[in-house]
Amino acid sequence: MFLDIKGSPFDFWEYTVAEIVDLIDSYNRVYTQKRKEQIINNYQLSQMIANHVSCLLSSDSNPLEVWEYAPDLFDKEREQIEEERRQRDLLMHKERMRAFATQFNNRFRKEDAHEHDS
Numbered sequence: 244m245f246l247d248i249k250g251s252p253f254d255f256w257e258y259t260v261a262e263i264v265d266l267i268d269s270y271n272r273v274y275t276q277k278r279k280e281q282i283i284n285n286y287q288l289s290q291m292i293a294n295h296v297s298c299l300l301s302s303d304s305n306p307l308e309v310w311e312y313a314p315d316l317f318d319k320e321r322e323q324i325e326e327e328r329r330q331r332d333l334l335m336h337k338e339r340m341r342a343f344a345t346q347f348n349n350r351f352r353k354e355d356a357h358e359h360d361s
Contacts, residue, residue, distance in 0.1 A: 244267060245263055245266070245267070248266060248267055248270035250263075250266065287312055290312070291307070291312065294307050308321070308324075
């Protein structure tokens with residue numbers, strides 16, 4: 244068992260029985276934690292895949308952002324991307340308003356020109 248936890252045969256004779264038991268217990272805890280993390284990662288991946296497939300099948304669903312899966316890891320990125328989206332939306336709104344004003348002014352000038360011609 245000691246060799247299974249990557250212990251060398253020479254170290255085995257240097258440790259007490261209690262130390263070897265502690266090393267084996269520690270190895271088992273780390274192994275269990277890694278397995279749990281692997282299972283959680285696989286589960287999150289399956290949720291991401293399911294979310295994106297549902298977006299393909301339904302126009303009502305939206306893909307989740309990466310920070311929705313791990314919010315504590317992506318605070319700065321979320322803020323940056325959301326700010327970029329706000330800026331883009333603001334520019335689009337300004338452009339729409341400018342186009343609307345131009346169209347309205349052109350229509351108003353045409354109507355005004357028709358009134359003067361009459």
